[in-house]
Amino acid sequence: MACARCSFYVPKGSSLEQIIEGKANLLRMKQELPLTEEEVAAVDDGLAALDALQQKLADVPTPAGPTPRQLQGSNQPTAFVSVQTIQKKSLRK
16 A cells, blocks of 8 residues: 555556455454454555545546546446445445
8 A cells, every 4th residue: 555655646547446345345344343453543544545546536537538526426327436435335234
């Protein structure tokens, strides 16, 4: 995650699914495993880094042209998911 924390790092659009999956895995770990304070801090740091990467991709155009942020405002389904959405889904299970 060190490279992902650099301000000049720009993730590829194709890595969005991996970012979303990584966030979901970290949230699941945080909710289902007993973690020490240091481990919780590391998970939170990872979530923040992945959220920052996702925000960078929010304005990168999709192959169809609109950005994920633009799609989020329309009625079309989008792959742009926030940490809050993932938390809500995992709490329903």
